[in-house]
Amino acid sequence: MRRENLETAAANYTYLRGLLCIPAGALFILAALGNWQVGPLQHAWMFVVLAAVILLASVPIYSHYNKHYGRLTPTTRQRTRGAIAMAIGLAVIVGGSMLLRSRAGWSLDLPVNATAVTFAMIMLITYAIGVGLKSHHVVIWGALLLAGALPVWTGADPSNIGLVMAGVAVMLSGIFDHRLFVRTFGSPASLELSERDVRA
């Protein structure tokens, strides 16, 4: 087994548990639907209930990964880096969105989808730093970046559409991340199968 693979196992574990992206992406879409006040989401309490249901859906997913793939604690340095990256990411998304397109006096007010552009950039940077860009990251997040940067988003604020696009991208990226995760660490049943082979 190569040293590089062993040293990156922890990063792969942390960044490629892609099934967790499915409820995360759903939350993005729910936020957009809530902003649009679609159907029952015109009631704020309904948004809270649905958000809670979606969050609860992460629990069995976490359990699945913990049970079949184990647990680890990142180093303090890794956690600090992650926290700093998240803080910078939030600042870029908020500040970048306002710079590209907002009612602020200093906004460039470009006909782009600032939510899609800034979120795609953050995800590309996060994956590049955390685990290295995989081909599906480039395709999915590159497509979101491109779609958001096209100068076609004139008229009303397209942030909600950006949220939906980001949510779909998060879910898609998560599915491919999970496939890569399973290719890296094996299928859930593979540990038991290998024990049976040894006993045979």
Next chain:
Amino acid sequence: MSEPRQELVLDRLIHEPGRLAILTVLSSVRDADFVFLQRATGLTKGNLSSHLTKLEDAGLVAIEKRFVLKKPNTNVTLTALGRKRIAKHWAQLERLRTLAQEP
């Protein structure tokens, strides 16, 4: 027969492929449990258990048996000695590689 040069002496305890894999994985985390180590190294349960016992006896890892959500869980941490020795071992392997490539 003269003494071997320092850079050619490998740590026999660590150099075993299974134990080298375990320590290398642990060097990139604060701690990890048995299942993760099994996944990351590809070792069987028995093999991993045996290597961990040897590493614990040598003071290179600390093993904590605990309960997580009422289920038994074995958590493994690299000790300061383990961290130092695995770093030294990889440095020696790199030195050997450099020596081998010299004309």
